Amino acid sequence: MTARVNAEGVPPRPAPAAGEPPRPALVDGWLVAAAIAVAAAYVRAIYFTPPDATQGLVQKVYYLHLPAALNAYIAFAVVAVTSVVYLWLRDPRADRVAESSAEVGLLFTTVVLTTGPIWGKPIWGTWWTWDARLTLTLFLWLIYAGYLVLRGAIIEPEMRARYSAVLGILGALLIPFIHMSVYLFRTLHPMPIVLKPERPSLPPEMLHTLLFSFAAFVLVYLALLRARYRLSTERALLAELELDADGGR
Amino acid sequence: MAETGAYYHAAYVVAAALYLLYAATLVTRRRRVIARLAALGGDGTPASTKR
Numbered sequence: 098m099t100a101r102v103n104a105e106g107v108p109p110r111p112a113p114a115a116g117e118p119p120r121p122a123l124v125d126g127w128l129v130a131a132a133i134a135v136a137a138a139y140v141r142a143i144y145f146t147p148p149d150a151t152q153g154l155v156q157k158v159y160y161l162h163l164p165a166a167l168n169a170y171i172a173f174a175v176v177a178v179t180s181v182v183y184l185w186l187r188d189p190r191a192d193r194v195a196e197s198s199a200e201v202g203l204l205f206t207t208v209v210l211t212t213g214p215i216w217g218k219p220i221w222g223t224w225w226t227w228d229a230r231l232t233l234t235l236f237l238w239l240i241y242a243g244y245l246v247l248r249g250a251i252i253e254p255e256m257r258a259r260y261s262a263v264l265g266i267l268g269a270l271l272i273p274f275i276h277m278s279v280y281l282f283r284t285l286h287p288m289p290i291v292l293k294p295e296r297p298s299l300p301p302e303m304l305h306t307l308l309f310s311f312a313a314f315v316l317v318y319l320a321l322l323r324a325r326y327r328l329s330t331e332r333a334l335l336a337e338l339e340l341d342a343d344g345g346r
Numbered sequence: 347m348a349e350t351g352a353y354y355h356a357a358y359v360v361a362a363a364l365y366l367l368y369a370a371t372l373v374t375r376r377r378r379v380i381a382r383l384a385a386l387g388g389d390g391t392p393a394s395t396k397r
Binding site for chain 2: 135153218334
């Protein structure tokens, strides 16, 4: 079946006489490429990377957990930057990127908060502990969940964009604090072994798998951000059309 | 070496499920919006939404 989309990847206006439902390209090449990349990262981590000598197989959660955490940081940093751009230029496209990135960042943070306890249970002996790194990450999740709730609660578009931009910027200020929390407090969470001033202390085969997995999940971030941005754009158009339709009555 | 394979498999399955679930909700939401747009006669171009 041929997907009928225009240059922006969104469906054209259906011909009135055709009388058939629109058939847009709901899954694009970016999403397919991201899925293939993640599948390859899974295969590499599972079959071609040695297990850790002390932790055993569960250490392989690392190849999902850390890339998800780093992509969450990237996503929320993008929220902050595009929110600043919105407050400066009042461009609704910047607001839509911020909204989209916040939602995808929340997904990555959810992955961090679910894979972390699954890794922690056999190693620490507990699913959860209220230490600084874990608690602050949960706090970050709550801030951006609140960001999305705030967006849903305000109807007026400019007020919604302005208020959520402020929250989006403030939430991202937590990121460096989360990263430094293992140095500032006594925590169960281990110190960084890759993102630190010295060279990464991982064997090359593990480091290469980690970098491969990180690249795959960056592609996931970009593909989901793109798809979510398109949804935001279409929602904005729908809101305008519904407003016009109401005004015409 | 500790026997921790079940936990690692669980983490991989849970992460994959979360990503797939989110992608599915994106597709579902977009399908719904596009259907409403089509009903109102919108063409969905970003230029038409830029104020």
